[in-house]
Amino acid sequence: MNMVLQQIINGISIGAVYALISVGYSLVYSILKFSNFAHGGVMMLGSYFGLLGLQYLGLPFPLAMALAIVGSGLLAVLNERVAYRPIRNRNSPLLYLLISSLGVSIFFENFTIVTIGPNFRTYPPVLPTDSLMFGGLSVGRLDIIIFVMAAVTLSLLTWLVYGTKIGNAIRATSYNMRVSRLMGINPDMIVALVFFLAGASAGLGGVLFGIKYTVWPQMGILTLKAFIAAVVGGLGSLPGAVVGALLLGTAETFAAAFVSSAFRDLFSFALMILIILVRPAGLFGKITEEKA
Amino acid sequence: MSEYTIGILILACVNLISVLGLSLLTGFTGQFNFGQAGFMAIGAYTAAILTTRLGAPMAVAIAAAMAMSGLASVLIGYPTLRLKGDYFAIGTLGFAEAIRLVIENFDKLTGGSRGIPRIQTYTTLPVALAAVAVALVVVASYIGSTHGRNCIAIREDEMAAEAIGVDAFRYKQVSFAINAVLAGLSGALLAHYVGFIQPSMFGLVKSTEMIVIVIFGGMQSLTGAVIATFLLTALPEVLRAAMAWRLVLYGVLVVFIMIVRPEGVMGTWELSPRNVKAAFARLRSKARPERAGKAG
Numbered sequence: 236m237n238m239v240l241q242q243i244i245n246g247i248s249i250g251a252v253y254a255l256i257s258v259g260y261s262l263v264y265s266i267l268k269f270s271n272f273a274h275g276g277v278m279m280l281g282s283y284f285g286l287l288g289l290q291y292l293g294l295p296f297p298l299a300m301a302l303a304i305v306g307s308g309l310l311a312v313l314n315e316r317v318a319y320r321p322i323r324n325r326n327s328p329l330l331y332l333l334i335s336s337l338g339v340s341i342f343f344e345n346f347t348i349v350t351i352g353p354n355f356r357t358y359p360p361v362l363p364t365d366s367l368m369f370g371g372l373s374v375g376r377l378d379i380i381i382f383v384m385a386a387v388t389l390s391l392l393t394w395l396v397y398g399t400k401i402g403n404a405i406r407a408t409s410y411n412m413r414v415s416r417l418m419g420i421n422p423d424m425i426v427a428l429v430f431f432l433a434g435a436s437a438g439l440g441g442v443l444f445g446i447k448y449t450v451w452p453q454m455g456i457l458t459l460k461a462f463i464a465a466v467v468g469g470l471g472s473l474p475g476a477v478v479g480a481l482l483l484g485t486a487e488t489f490a491a492a493f494v495s496s497a498f499r500d501l502f503s504f505a506l507m508i509l510i511i512l513v514r515p516a517g518l519f520g521k522i523t524e525e526k527a
Numbered sequence: 528m529s530e531y532t533i534g535i536l537i538l539a540c541v542n543l544i545s546v547l548g549l550s551l552l553t554g555f556t557g558q559f560n561f562g563q564a565g566f567m568a569i570g571a572y573t574a575a576i577l578t579t580r581l582g583a584p585m586a587v588a589i590a591a592a593m594a595m596s597g598l599a600s601v602l603i604g605y606p607t608l609r610l611k612g613d614y615f616a617i618g619t620l621g622f623a624e625a626i627r628l629v630i631e632n633f634d635k636l637t638g639g640s641r642g643i644p645r646i647q648t649y650t651t652l653p654v655a656l657a658a659v660a661v662a663l664v665v666v667a668s669y670i671g672s673t674h675g676r677n678c679i680a681i682r683e684d685e686m687a688a689e690a691i692g693v694d695a696f697r698y699k700q701v702s703f704a705i706n707a708v709l710a711g712l713s714g715a716l717l718a719h720y721v722g723f724i725q726p727s728m729f730g731l732v733k734s735t736e737m738i739v740i741v742i743f744g745g746m747q748s749l750t751g752a753v754i755a756t757f758l759l760t761a762l763p764e765v766l767r768a769a770m771a772w773r774l775v776l777y778g779v780l781v782v783f784i785m786i787v788r789p790e791g792v793m794g795t796w797e798l799s800p801r802n803v804k805a806a807f808a809r810l811r812s813k814a815r816p817e818r819a820g821k822a823g
Contacts, residue, residue: 270613321786330559331785334742338781345774466617497632504625511618512606
């Protein structure tokens, strides 16, 4: 029983970080209706921004984290401006956006390898790594801190999207971009804002991943899991992304603990394919027919 | 020709077979396949296991590789090709990664992440050229036929194509199957050229490379696909020093092409006798003095 509880806690902690990244996939999908594969690169660079702040600029941890969040948010906005907006303005097929995001992702990863180097880097010990005991359960303090940070950020994001006027505009744009323009909403502003939010939360996710694991140019591959989570929860749905991420984190931890760690990734992909087969709109997505 | 040049040529031929399939599926039918390497892996492992473990002749191994890969495309295509949007791309991505992980974990049969060593090198230049010729004829005649035009119609506007009676799902399935069979062939030839295979050869990077070649050459031109394959296979060999920058350039290239010229370098132009004659005629009329005078 303890073992099971232990795995649930581990799973939720890793799932919370997946959630930070998968909401970015979902937000962008909800507005522009394509899977932004450059998101992993933004997360990776966010992790490097944090490292830069801590190690090379000597900033205290909160400032370094702010640097990573703002830096990757702006990077995502720049990414949209350069690589997606010209395609959007031409009303090209959505496929072109997907291809372009793939190009950006290749660029981010390899540019980092060429300029910063291919090696793994570790964050300095900024957060405590010891464990707390709760009646037989040992919970890493790092895991608790990570979970709290992710939960606070996600709550803020949910409030922003569902509780504010700006959030209304975001949801209106995602519902129908053309009509929302008639209502006086500037879609380009909303798109930029959405990319900033997606990039910023990915930046925080990157810092947390960097602290928990290490930082390396291909760490964008970790976001594949977050992407799977977004698909499982329903692309375009914010609560879906969070629930999907928590589910995936827990399920994956269980697979690793009770079956075999080698099958953990295989399990995630199998789950994604299963969801696409059974309920492609995901757990929370609306089943809509995309009109050609 | 030196052995080195022949090696590059064989590699380009092997890549080209896979690219031709992908060109039909992604370029002409408009279905974004993110997992080409998965199908190549199926082909490579099927063929290599047959020749190394069972001592099967190369022809049997190739046939089995193509069959297995084609079968996989039916399994993954049947549910995902009905869906609109990114789901097909996502499905192929997940499929390719899952295949790689399965290969890595069933090490009794596949050698795990160490792979399969000491594969007979059956793939010589004549074999590779013959395979390319067959693939080229199959894909070119398919695209030139009514079926090919139906595929293009689906890419341009699926709803309109269905409205005039094109069974979009069926055509997408056929394109996907042809693509997978060719990818399987390419994988089998690759295994028997390099002499060893391991799962890391068939990762996301390989899938990306394939799709970049198709996009670069022109999503609607087989001529473009051929030129792009030879260019992008040979270039990194020539520019060894700039190796690290190659992938950076790939990324920039993809974004640049999507922004500036989404139809690719060759656009819809094909190297056919008629088009060549027309191009020459245009050149001659430009060279004529009265035309030049008017332009100036």
